[in-house]
Amino acid sequence: MKTSLLTAALFMLTTVRYVVAQQIPGLQFSNYGGLYRATYNPSVLGGPRHKFQVNILTLGGSIKYRYFRFIGENSFLYPVLAAHSTEELYGRSRTMGSLTYKDPIFLTGEIRWPSASFALGKYHGVAIQLRTRGFVQGRNIPAAIDNLYIKRLDTGSTPPVSNESWGDFSLVQQSFSDLSFSWGGQLLDIEGHKLRVGATVKRVFGARVAYLKGNADRYSINPVGNDPEISQLEIDRLVYESGYSTPNRRMSVGNLFDSGKYGSGWAYDLGFSYELGAVWKDRKEVYNDSPDYFVRLAGSLTDIGSVKYKTSDSKVVTGSHNDVVIRQTELETISDRGPEGFMSLFPGDSGTAFAQTVRLPQALHLEADVQVFHGFFLNLSQTSRFKSRSGRPLDMYVPNTFIITPRFEDEDSGLSFPISFIQGNNRPSIGLAGHFGPVFLGFSNVNGLMKSGGARGSMMYIGFTAWKAYRKKDKD
Template identity: 60%
Template sequence: MKKRLYNLTILISFFASTAYAQQIPGLVASNYGGLYRATENPSVIAGSRYKWQVNLGTIGSSINHRYFVFLGKNSLFYPLLAPHSKDELYGRSRTMGSLTDKNPIYLASEIRWPSAMFSIGKYQGLAFQLRTRGFVQGKNVPDEVRNLYFKRLDTGLAEVARQEWGDFSLVQQSFSEMSVSYGIQLLDLEAHKLRVGTTIKRVFGARIGYVKGSVQDFQVRQVAGASDENELVLNNFSYENGYSQANQKLNLGDIFSADKYAAGWGYDLGVTYELGDFWENKEEAFDQSPKYLLRLAGSLTDIGSIKYRTKDSRVVTGSQQQAIIGQKELEIIGNEGADGLMNLYPGTADTTFNRRVKLPQAFHLEADIQLVKGFFVTLAQTKRYRPRTNNPLDLTQPNVFTITPRFEDEDSDFAFPISFIQGNKKVALGAMAHFGPFFIGFSNINGLVKKGGARGSMAYLGFSVWKLKDWKK
């Protein structure tokens, strides 16, 4: 017995020392997560407890305290709306919060459209999913500049003395994906269960807009004759900004057009192993809850890329000895993105955008311990699959170690994820509740209630229906 406890301790310590962010806080670790868990590890559809499950709709987005202050004038989906509108996006984007405190900036949104999974016999499973994802990523954007965006330049802010800046980038990217997942259970012994799975995804409707450049130094000074208005001064500003397609309203008939939107391929791989057969409820004849002591899982997700070869793309490069940005210019950039920046600062070179951009490739590890029947503690890690590249246009995920205590059964889940995001000084305390077909989740409650700043929380709301497999004692 002592030897078993020692080996279990070694396994738990290994996962705790390597650990990162869950897509839907808490639910992605649940044995009843189904489709939501399959997006992180496709092996879970093998030997599933579900006969079938249908996701009728799920929305998720990073938001901050402003979202509730300006309820009705906000947007959960700024990264998804940016390519298709020039109207009031500046105001809407200020209701979203970065999941990272400082560098890099990281905003995300997604819509999970109607999707389904079903079991084939006892050991195999198939899933078909459709979702739309959007990201905004920024690298080396000073806190003083970020604060100007959220607090505006016409509110009498204090001046900022001249200071160095350096290289920076800001990228908005969105796309949709259709995926097919298959899982099979290879081992079904009393105390040992092994499942593997894979997902193949077709990416389409992809669009990117970006600016990258260098600023020698910057300052914030008061506008002459206006005591409550400031301006941002950039010295020796060199830049490249571009897009794969100009901002325009979405036409569903064009979504598969290679002239307007880019496409690509990706895949996921996953494995799950369950150890132990201890937590059996002998008093309940129809108890289907898992009996394992320890569940280990690992997966690779979003391995692939998007190939941009669109017809109306544009890339502009140029430089300004001194660029002055006031509130009006700030709103133009916020509303129109790369288009607005090109209009404000015409470039000296004009070319097309012809590149390949990586999906947010990630490596996931997980150790799930059942301490008491129905009560679990999950140690999970998401890390970049490969080190960050020199290409700022490649999508990445933040490195996050998450500890999630949770209660679960077939009808409900309660989870409280505690996330340690690399680079953040404060821990993110989240919560997730699942009642029958409805669920709601937040990755960082403090990011929703704390006034000021740009830090936010990932929020999810969804609805699904299912049927469990018939079970015999």
């Protein structure tokens, strides 16, 4: 296929534990990933396989089996919506799924707006991309409280819990957009050896953070009166700090660039890839420009930077309460309105301004990609959090993840089966990603879409793209 066109995109909701904005399952390793691989490793733009590529719209997030039961009553993009809407966020978020087992919690959603990459001759390429990302991070949220959030307190589905210990906890929602410019170049092109490097510069804008952190002595979930259908959450000796960089407000493009209303910052990505061998060179058709390497080694650093908040309408409140009671109405108020809702229900001391620097989800990626036979690859990759800071619950992060990905690929289509080993999970996640002409659809954990595997969710991406291949006959 020389050119492919995008038509539409799907809108859904998600929540995820412990995985930050994962790259698109499978496509971050593909030789034909183009724009989608460039956010993982910008060196892919060197020696480009596309004359141009256009992403019109791509949506990503995590879901679980409940999504398909309540489709139409939820949203893929809850972590992004939370900064700009309070409409039914509680209901929307209940179909989100965690990518990790139990603690910690991480929710994510992503929009890849119209973006494009262009080849600058045989050895160089550039890309301009616009993305919006949102995260919800939670640490030490007890399983019983997570369960009552899903099951509700007015359905009789929440089992009682008596006098359980708790401790320190945090729940943080963040979202931001970034406009990036990427360059990739091929520095070495001889038979059996190809070296590519790349770099990306990002301007981060429209950033917002809202959080609740504190310490709770003990908690219980008890029925109310004689009605077995109604329960309430009771917390003993709660000490908390709650804040936001800017109030929840409707989306306005002009406001996103106003440093008095939203946070901003700069970031960069760096990457390289080295292809060794030319094993499959003689097994290709004359106009086939597919890779002939035996092994590709690559590494990258992504999102190296931070967001600075010096907003004028921020607020931080501290407080303590000996006996806190939360019923379904209060639960929905907190879920829909976040820290603002919590402050309205449990007032604290006079507020102060929020002014901090928060790190982006900095990550180190290493990979080895082996071409087992022509068109079939086995990829081994490791993603690690880069330069973490202890005691900083507002810092965004990525999980330590090891992924094994068998895949088939050519210019027009591809199929991959990523197997992810995420730190803290009790078993691996087996995914499936397909790329067929202009359409791709990917899941990181197929079992998470089934009720039996509902303890964890699945990252899902859906998108459409258009491109024109960079062929040998075009060069000649």
